[in-house]
Amino acid sequence: MHRPIATFAVLAVLAVGVVDSPAQTPGDPEIEARMMEQLALQFALMDRMVVEVRLMGDAQALGLSHEALTELARELVARAMPGILQLDSVESDEVSMLDTGHLLLHVSVVGEGVHVAFHSEIEFGPVGQDKPYSSAVLGHSGERRLAADVQASFEGLIAGFASFFHRARALAPAPGL
Numbered sequence: 001m002h003r004p005i006a007t008f009a010v011l012a013v014l015a016v017g018v019v020d021s022p023a024q025t026p027g028d029p030e031i032e033a034r035m036m037e038q039l040a041l042q043f044a045l046m047d048r049m050v051v052e053v054r055l056m057g058d059a060q061a062l063g064l065s066h067e068a069l070t071e072l073a074r075e076l077v078a079r080a081m082p083g084i085l086q087l088d089s090v091e092s093d094e095v096s097m098l099d100t101g102h103l104l105l106h107v108s109v110v111g112e113g114v115h116v117a118f119h120s121e122i123e124f125g126p127v128g129q130d131k132p133y134s135s136a137v138l139g140h141s142g143e144r145r146l147a148a149d150v151q152a153s154f155e156g157l158i159a160g161f162a163s164f165f166h167r168a169r170a171l172a173p174a175p176g177l
Contacts, residue, residue: 036168039132043165044172048085048100050127051077059109062116062143064150073105073154080162090127102127105157107150114142120153122161135160 053070060066074086090102101124108119117140125131135157141149 032164035132036164036171039168040171041173042126043101043168045099046101046126047083048087048096049077049081049103050087050090050100051103051105052090053105053107056106056108057110058112058116059107059118062109062112062146064107064109064147068147069105069107069150069154072151073103073158076155076158077103077162080158081165096127098126100127101125102131103161104131105154109146109150111140112143116141116143116146118146118150118153120150120157122157124161124165133161133164 051070051074053066053073055064055066055069077084077086084101087100104123106119106121106123109116111117117138119136119138121134121136123131124133137153137157139149139153
């Protein structure tokens, strides 16, 4: 099991003035509720998604497979978000800025042997635009456990994102209102 050093969520809209007082933090339920309200309509329109994984640092050298992690991410999204059509690439002819989301998972790895640090991050937003949703896990592992630990981080990040996405969409007004 991965041992997360830190888990945090960043809501990009906070940088443009949503925070009313310095006592509020990105994990504040009031801020998250306002963020959901702002994203509700945008997320409600999204019925397609491109899922992309990027590996950085020593990730491939230490045995992480881009193909395996991409397949895992797509399976996790399909389970957590049934009804969302997954597209292969942001270059697809089916991609539209209005109804297509871009889910990007970054994995950065550094180290060797039993001293390996990893940073898994998930970002989501409309294709070709800023990603207003972001969450990350910073963990440590060893070379033998790295793949399993990164997979576990993906499971947690995607589950957290799916929960946020569904809660935000539930706030959108019904069509025709």
